[in-house]
Amino acid sequence: MNTIEVGSSEHRRTSISMLLGSIVTFAVLYSPQPLISLFSKQYHISPATAGASVSLATIGLAIGLVIVSAVSDRVDRKLLMSLSLLTTSLLAILSAFTEQFSLFLVIRFLEGISIAGFPSIAMAFLNEEFHPSAMGRVIGIYVAGTSIGGFFGRIVIGALTDLFNWQIALMMLGALSLLFSLYFWRNLPASRNFTPGKTSLHQWEAGLKHNFTQRKLLGLFLTAFLLMGVYIMILNYIGYPLTSKPYNLSQTVFGFLFVVNLLGTCSSVWFGKLADRHPRQYVIALAIGILLLGVLLTLSTVLFLKILGVALVAFGFFAAHSVASGWVGIVAGRKYKAQASALYLLFYYGGSSLVGWSGGLFFHQFGWNGMIAYAGVLLVLAILVSRLAASSPRTQYAHGSSVH
Structure with missing residues (x-):
């Protein structure tokens, strides 16, 4: 098996790419959480309706996991993860231009589905492309990104909302996510040990x-x-x-x-x-x-x-x-x-x-x-x-x- 050597340029590119990918995923997923009470005041809606900005995204993610599991062994790993991150970033930008909260919720649900393509594939990609002896450190980078992403999204959105408003905050987060996603697409090494197959x-x-x-x-x-x-x-x-x-x-x-x-x-x-x-x-x-x-x-x-x-x-x-x-x-x-x-x-x-x-x-x-x-x-x-x-x-x- 042709695995990525620890310390090589491919190892560094993979580590940075996976870190940025997980930051994008979890920053976008949880970004509206500090805004829920603000949504209630601005749109005069109940806490449950405002909280749907997070709940609909995570239920979309749950549905997306089922969909991705059915096609993950047939589609190239890098392609699927790249499409997931790019689509998620574009939807995050689009959500900033919605005036109706109901439309915002629809976009959040779609974001959840698009997000599913990254976390469901990332672990499989790392397991296939690295030797088992290196898994601890590369998985550690990925897991660090999940924590940093959730923290980063909530902090940035809160601060930018105070400086501007929540729409500009989401647009800036989406734009930064798009840059990270483009880096991921350009720099993540192609899958070398993935063999497309079918699950009956x-x-x-x-x-x-x-x-x-x-x-x-x-x-x-x-x-x-x-x-x-x-x-x-x-x-x-x-x-x-x-x-x-x-x-x-x-x-x-x-x-x-x-x-x-x-x-x-x-x-x-x-x-x-x-x-x-x-x-x-x-x-x-x-x-x-x-x-x-x-x-x-x-x-x-x-x-x-x-x-x-x-x-x-x-x-x-x-x-x-x-x-x-x-x-x-x-x-x-x-x-x-x-x-x-x-x-x-x-x-x-x-x-x-x-x-x-x-x-x-x-x-x-x-x-x-x-x-x-x-x-x-x-x-x-x-x-x-x-x-x-x-x-x-x-x-x-x-x-x-x-x-x-």
Whole structure:
């Protein structure tokens, strides 16, 4: 196999390209999050409707993952990822010129579908083009880009919205994303070890039947659905209390709140090591407990405690996600690992869409306290559901993790 040599010019070009690609993907995906409360004020819409600017993109991403999985083994890896990034960037620019919020939501949904072509293919490309001994460092670059992208998009949008308005902010983010995407297209080395193939409908159906009849896998899928949903719910709607009296945070200051997401890099590594040494069901329960504590702290009227609560939400979520996502590959086995991982992401982003959106309904009807009660119930349910994956002794100690 003709793999990319570590330290070569191709290695540097690939690393930079994958870093920029993941920044584009996650910056665009989460860019409207700090603007949700602003959308409610400007368009006189409910929190749930404003929150759909994120939820529709993630449900589009979930649908896109299904579509891409059906064609990914037939289309060149670089071509598919490049088209995904370029289309996403152009749609981000287009979204800045919409005056009707309903049209903005349609574009956000299309962005979600177009985004799916990058994260679903990136890991496969890296695994094919690099020697296994180099995977740690190249995957680390990719994962760093996912964290930086989500942070970068939220911070830039918040600051530029204060300086200009949210339309100009999105247009500038889209233009920068387009430049990054063009660099990716021009500089990422072509696939050398990809061989187009076909997956029969029978094989696809057999994989689905296997994965959906495994109680342990279902437990992990549902855990991802609930955890991602609660995490996005808190981040979507925390802007309402923080940008209102008595805090009155500006969009710039509020945007910097999302620096707490960088805690996920630390917690995912730390809890990954804990899962190597202790039973996974206890490690994930501890992570969910930290997430729950963070959710409850947001009930405080003290600004510091509220922000600390959001930080613990991010810390606990990424810790639990790291354990759960690694657990999926172990439970599924080698033959069905790829499809099981895709289904995990489908539930993961489905939770972001449906649970995240439904939190806005609770917030609108019952206020922040009512929404937090709803989140608390879902997290207790997540602890119970995650125990479905704990019935096999062989899954207790082995570890593998990924952050998306």
